[in-house]
Amino acid sequence: MSYENLTLVYEGRTALLTLSRADKLNPLDWSTVKELKRAVAEIEAREGIDFVLLTGAGRSFSAGGDLDGYIRLYREPAEFQAFLEDFYDMLVGIEKARAIWVAAVNGVCVAGGIELLLACDMAIAGESARIGDGHLNFGQLPGAGGSQRLPRAIGLLRAKHLMLTGELLDAPTSMAWGLVTRVAADAELIAEAKQWIAGMETKSPVGLAGAKRLANMTLDTPYEEGLREEIAFVHRYATTEPDATEGLIAFKEKRAPRFGAPKES
Template sequence: MTYKNIKLAYDGRIARVTLARPDKLNPLDWSTVKELKAAVVEIEAQRGIDFVLLTGEGRSFSAGGDLDGYINLYAHPDEFQAFLGDFYDMLTGIEQASAIWIAAVNGVCVAGGIELLLACDMALAAEGAKIGDGHLNFGQLPGAGGSQRLPRAIGLLRAKHLMLTGELLDARTSESWGLVTKVVPDAGLIAAAEEWITGMATKSAIGLAGAKRLANMTLDTPYEDGLRQEIAFVHRYATTEPDATEGLLAFKEKRTPRFGARKED
């Protein structure tokens, strides 16, 4: 696929996805959502891609949806339903992907932008970032999972605060609330994300994908069912994946583990 609104590049085990309409603060209009949806599928199909670094070009991660475009979509309910379906598929694809998605939040991250952030596995922010829901500031409601993912990420009271007030949090407050886990100087944002990747790249790629799947299980699985599924998953991993035994042998022999590449699902 030819991408116009995003940039997609590959660098070893990393896919780099950049929202690339800085003049419009990287809006998540329908065409951009379709491109991101296609990129998720393309990246998952690539062999050896274990990490995705997602950021925005210019002074914004993403300022959210295209409000002008919504006026037309609202007048065509079937098209609006299709748009919401594409947005759902794209964000669910990120959550369910085997690769680890890391959001590097630069500048404004609001409305659809925070919904994109919340679908990622890890997030860090530049000191100048501003993060919030903001839908109601323009009479809108979150329609890409924000009303469900935000309370799960930061708790119900704080989620309702962001949704109802439209407040944008600075980077440090976003960190303390749990929207991101690290704040770095603006100029060091990508380097800090790459440092995370360098650390994770020493681990089992199969193990990383498995840990992501186990953690995400808590979102829609009753506690006791989750515990049972964890046992079944870990038993299968430990008894069929060489990386599990390799890690133990490396520890015993006091050497660096030699993990294999992630297998295709």
């Protein structure tokens, strides 16, 4: 597929996905959201891609929506609803994807940008990153899941602080609050994100996808139900996936595991 607002490059088991409208601070307008939705589907359908490294070109991860576009959409309620549905589908697609999505946050990440970040599985920030909700700075409200994902990620009081004040956090504070889990020098941001991925490449792809699914169940599954589902899921994994047994045998034999090998007949 070809994209106008994104660049998508495959590198081994990783898809490198970049928001590429640097001159506009990588806005998440409707055309970009549609392209992201297509990219999510393309990556998920491509065999052998287990990781996605998502970042922004230039000095911004994403500064959020296209304000001029919103003014037009607000006058067309049906179109605005369709836009919100596309944004919803794209972000849920990231959450439900088999691949592990890693956000490398460079520069400004606000409004729709933080909503995109929150759908990813892991996040690392460059030292110059500034991250926040920011919607109310322009009289807006988060409409792509930010009001629901943000409290789950950092707690209700901190989420309301960011939503109500519009404050942007620096990279160390973003890490302390749990929006990202590491801060890197700007020049080393992508390299460090790739190091994360290289470490995960030594693990079972089926196990990685399973761990992502189990963790994400906490978003919408009652506690007791989640505990029972964990038992059922792990039982299926351990008794049907060769990687579970291979990992134990490799540890016993003091060698690196050979994950992904076909089942013995």
